[in-house]
Amino acid sequence: DAGITQSPRHKVTETGTPVTLRCHQTENHRYMYWYRQDPGHGLRLIHYSYGVKDTDKGEVSDGYSVSRSKTEDFLLTLESATSSQTSVYFCAITSEGNQPQHFGDGTRLSIL
Amino acid sequence: RKEVEQDPGPFNVPEGATVAFNCTYSNSASQSFFWYRQDCRKEPKLLMSVYSSGNEDGRFTAQLNRASQYISLLIRDSKLSDSATYLCVVNKGSAGGTSYGKLTFGQGTILTVHP
Numbered sequence: 001d002a003g004i005t006q007s008p009r010h011k012v013t014e015t016g017t018p019v020t021l022r023c024h025q026t027e028n029h030r031y032m033y034w035y036r037q038d039p040g041h042g043l044r045l046i047h048y049s050y051g052v053k054d055t056d057k058g059e060v061s062d063g064y065s066v067s068r069s070k071t072e073d074f075l076l077t078l079e080s081a082t083s084s085q086t087s088v089y090f091c092a093i094t095s096e097g098n099q100p101q102h103f104g105d106g107t108r109l110s111i112l
Numbered sequence: 113r114k115e116v117e118q119d120p121g122p123f124n125v126p127e128g129a130t131v132a133f134n135c136t137y138s139n140s141a142s143q144s145f146f147w148y149r150q151d152c153r154k155e156p157k158l159l160m161s162v163y164s165s166g167n168e169d170g171r172f173t174a175q176l177n178r179a180s181q182y183i184s185l186l187i188r189d190s191k192l193s194d195s196a197t198y199l200c201v202v203n204k205g206s207a208g209g210t211s212y213g214k215l216t217f218g219q220g221t222i223l224t225v226h227p
Contacts, residue, residue, distance in 0.1 A: 031213050042199070043156070043217040050212055058214065090155055097211035098144045098203060103155040 003027050004104040006091050012110045019078040021107050023091030025071075031094045032074040033101060034058075034066065036087040043090065049074055050097070081111045113138055118200050118218035125225055129190045133221050135183040135200030143205035145176055147185050149196040150220065156199055159185075190225045197222050 003026030013019055023032060034046040035058075045058030047066040055066050063085060065077045078085055088108050092101035118135045125131050137145075145162040160167065162174040162183055173186040183200055200218035205211050 033213065033215075040219070042219040043215075045214060048212060048214065056212070094213050097213040098205075099213070100146050100158045100161060101213060101215065102158070106155050 004091060004093055004102060006089075006104040006107050008107060009105065010108045012112065013081055014112055015082055016080050019081050019109065019111075021076040021089055021091075021109070023074045023076070023093075023104060025074075025093050027093060027095070028071060029093040029095045030071075031097060031101075032068065033092040034064075034074070034076045035090045035092065036060065036085075037090060037106075038087050046076065046089075081109075083111050085109065086111045114218075115139060115204075115216045116200055116202050116218040118198075118221050120219075120221065122222035122224060125190055125223070127190055127192060127225055127227055129225075130186065130188050131190060131223065132187075133185045133198055133200070133223075135185075135218055137181050137183070137200075137202045137216075139202070139204050139216075140178075140181060141205050142181075142202045143211055144203040145183050146201040146203075146215075147172075147174055147183075148199040148201055148217075150199060151196050156217075159198070187223075190223075192225050192227065195223055195225045 005024045033048040035043045037043045044060045049055045049068040091104040094101045147159040148156040150156045162176045166175045171188045175184045197220040199220045
C-alpha cells in the first residue's frame with residue numbers, strides 16, 4: 001500500500017469546535033488531496049495541493065482550510081465544525097496530476 | 113446533469129457470471145479515466161486505468177469511447193471477492209493543459225456476487 005497515514009481515524013466532537021485532520025505521506029509525492037464522502041454524493045474534492053505552500057480549492061471548500069508546510073504533510077482544518085461536516089474524509093496522493101491517486105484509510109468525523 | 117454518471121445498480125449476480133458497468137462523462141476535455149473499487153467502510157482502491165485502445169487485466173476489461181464520452185468495465189467469471197462498489201472516475205484536466213489531478217467520481221455501482 002502507498003505510504004499514506006491519516007490521523008485521527010475516528011473523531012467525535014461538538015459543533016463550533018475547531019478540528020484538524022492530518023495526512024502524512026512517505027512517498028515524496030507532489031500532489032495531495034482531501035475528499036469527503038457522503039451517501040448520495042460520492043467522493044467530492046475539498047482542497048488540493050500541488051506543492052509545498054501551493055494549495056487550491058475544490059468543489060466543496062466552504063468551511064475548510066488547508067496547509068502544506070512540508071511535502072509529507074497536508075492538514076485539513078474545520079475552523080468551526082458544523083453538523084453538515086459529519087462525513088468520512090479521505091486523503092489521496094499522486095506523483096503526477098494525470099496519474100491515479102492512492103487513498104489513505106479515511107477519517108470518520110462526527111460533529112454533534 | 114452530473115459530470116460523471118454511472119448505472120445505479122445494484123447488480124446481484126451469481127459466481128461465474130459476466131457483468132458490465134457503464135459510465136458517461138460530460139466534460140469533453142477530460143484527460144484520464146479510471147475505475148476504482150471500494151469495499152464497505154474502506155478507502156477506494158485503483159482497479160485499473162482506462163485507455164482509448166481498451167485495456168485488460170485478467171478478468172477485467174475497460175473501454176473508453178471519447179466520441180461518445182463513455183467508459184465501460186467488464187468483469188468476467190465473477191468471484192465472491194468481486195463484491196464491492198465500483199467507482200467511475202474522471203480527471204477533468206484544466207485550462208492550458210496542466211492537470212492538477214482534480215478527479216470527479218461517479219456515485220458508484222454496487223456489485224454483489226452470490227454463490
